[in-house]
Amino acid sequence: MRARVVRVALVATAVALLLLAVPLAVAVRITFFADENGELERAATATVVRVGPDFAAGDPVELPGGRDEMQRGIYDATGRLRSGVGPASGGDAVRQALSGRVARKQTGGELVVVVPVSSGERVIGAVRASTSARTVWSRVWWGWAALLGLCLLALGAAVIVARRQASVLSSPLEALARTSLAIADGDLHARADPSTIAEIDEVARAHNAMVERLARLLERQRHFTANASHQLRTPLTGLQLGLEAALADPDADARAALAEAAEKTRHLDHTIDEVLRLATSDASTWVSAPAQEVGELLEAAERRWHGVLARDGRRLTVFWEPESEKLPVPGHTTDQILDVLLDNAHRHGGGSVTVTLRDLGTALAVDVADEGTAALESRVIFERGMGAGSGIGLALARELAGAVGARLALAGTAPTRFTLLLPLDAGR
Template sequence: MKQRVVRVALVAAIVALVLLAVPLAVAIRVSFFADERGEVERAAMAAAVRVSPDFAAGDPVELPSGSSERQVGVYDRQLRLRAGTGPGRADSATRRAMADRVVQDQTHNDLVAAVPVSQDERVIGVVRASTATQQVWNRVLLAWGALLAGALIALGAAVLVARRQARILSAPLEALSRTSLAIADGDLSSRAELSGITEIDQVASTHNTMVQHLAQLLQRERHFTANASHQLRTPLTGLQLGLERALDTPGTDQSAALEEALEQAHHLQHTIDEVLRLATAEAGPPAAASTLPAGDLLDRVEARWHGPFAQDSRRMEVVPDPAALTLPVPGQTTDQILDILLDNARRHGAGTVTVTLRELGGALALDVTDEGTLAIDAMRLFERGATTGTGTGIGLSLALELAESTGARLSLTQRSPTRFTLLLPQSE
């Protein structure tokens, strides 16, 4: 990533420098030669004004002192050098100037300017000035060297800027790569940080959203496995014990044992349905659930749990409000919540367990009370994994999720003796 960004920046910088430097180098050459031609012509004109009208009669010429780089000479009509420096015989530019016109010429070695000197509309001589082209080329090459040095400095600055920008651009992508590797190693809490670069931040946000959804899916799968294991343990144990008791006890009514086993199997099926519904439920309004009269629900719960509490030498009482027995409740969900609360009372509570049904005007209240004392912080009571003994700490968390999935409310209403209350709203 870094090398690619640097290469792209360098290519762009080189192309820009070439497009700028080549025309500028050509312009420098043309400008330097044009300036030198002008200087040579001005030198020739300055010398021409020093030639007196008596030049043709042999009057000597005093030429002005000029640059050591230039040659200035005066030629008569016989094309001979009379004063100054230059070729002994006039060159082509000087001969053309005899026709009374200023001539500029460039030979292989010199830049030449020839200016005619006239007297009474008659050319009496020609002033020739010249500069070696190598002198001009030296100045051109020096300027080109300065231009090249500036281009190299600009290219170096472009490299530094490109490397810095490459680090800025690649750093969030490298961080995103490290985050992806951490997630691949199982750390689903890792999230990509925003960098301030819009396009990269969009990728990071999409990545975080994807990871969030994956984490939720994995959490649902894990919760489903844990919830199913937790909820199926008690009914499976009851089913197994009932069948073993029927086989081991002579004279047992096999039909009654099979009916009880069938009832336990139905309850297992309902348990699986509820746990699966909770695992696949999406956020939104509570899903419609099948209902049954509250009295029938209490009868089923008492039939399932009277025996287990009796085996522990504990009592279970059901105290219904007669006015509420016919009111509908979400059967399977409420069944599962009560199973969790009663199992929790059996494992962690003490004494008699009482299930109370109350009608509150617009809602039904189901209280599960035992004679024990809550030994865990109420703030952590419904957290998954929170437990006071050897349990998994799943039950109360699952009961709360089940209650919320149908719009009900589960809460601890008393610490000693311990009492949990499930509020079931009644539709009007």
């Protein structure tokens, strides 16, 4: 690109200099010849004043001094040279002057100016001044050489300026290209830096915005895989254990086992929907799942987790006020958050687990507490990759809560207690 910018600048400069230099060159030639004609006419006129009225009677005339290369001659009324230097017969220029007009000619390699000499109302002679045209052309060539030198100097300055501007224009684009290559190699944190050129900055901003969107999309895809694996592992394990237990017990109620398996399968389906929705939506496009009564969600969570905790000798207790159980909340989303919190209490907590529903007027508070101690501070416990486990569950729960306008916080560390705040209009 640099060579292209320099080439365009040089072509534009050359055209501009050509359009300027050709008329100037013509003007230099015309001016130098006009100046020389004027000098010859002044010299001839200075000689005319020395010619007295008795010139026609043969009175001699003394010629004034002048430039060495200039020749002057005085002619009588018949056109014969009487004094000075010049052709014996003045020719057309002298004849024209004898008729009463100043004559200017270029003939025989000379510039000639002839001025008539008058006495009273009568032309009595003519003064001829001449110089070699070669002398004038020498000055013209020197003028053209100076003009050419100025053009070359301007062209050299244009090359320097063009190279500088080419560097200024191409450097941001080269940096943008390097950033694009870095992104293509997998560095999604690379960003184009601003420059001093508004148009290139606009391209850089669009490029950065595109990379931001791609990075968010890829991050969502990675999170989807991790979230799906995390959320499906425990329900699938429970479904498998339930079916194996029914198969191992010849006296088991097959219908009850199938009904329980069907409920767990529906829950798995809802889990996949919520994780997929989180991966493909953002805050501006998120559409909440249908609202459900909070009492139904707590009862379903108790059914899913009572047996899991009981197998480890731990107790699960759920409390809520009867007047609050009919309030609507985002159904499947709240269900998933409760699963994460109960799974966290099961894996990393200790003792009994308590779920408490509180009506705060404008919001519902769901507390999930156990008798263990939180190992991390509240500012890092919801970050992905933190903690003794996979570091996915609590991060996912907070993302799900934020998607429906709810808040999830660590309310206590000894014992551990998480609080989910659900606005009452979040599920309507």
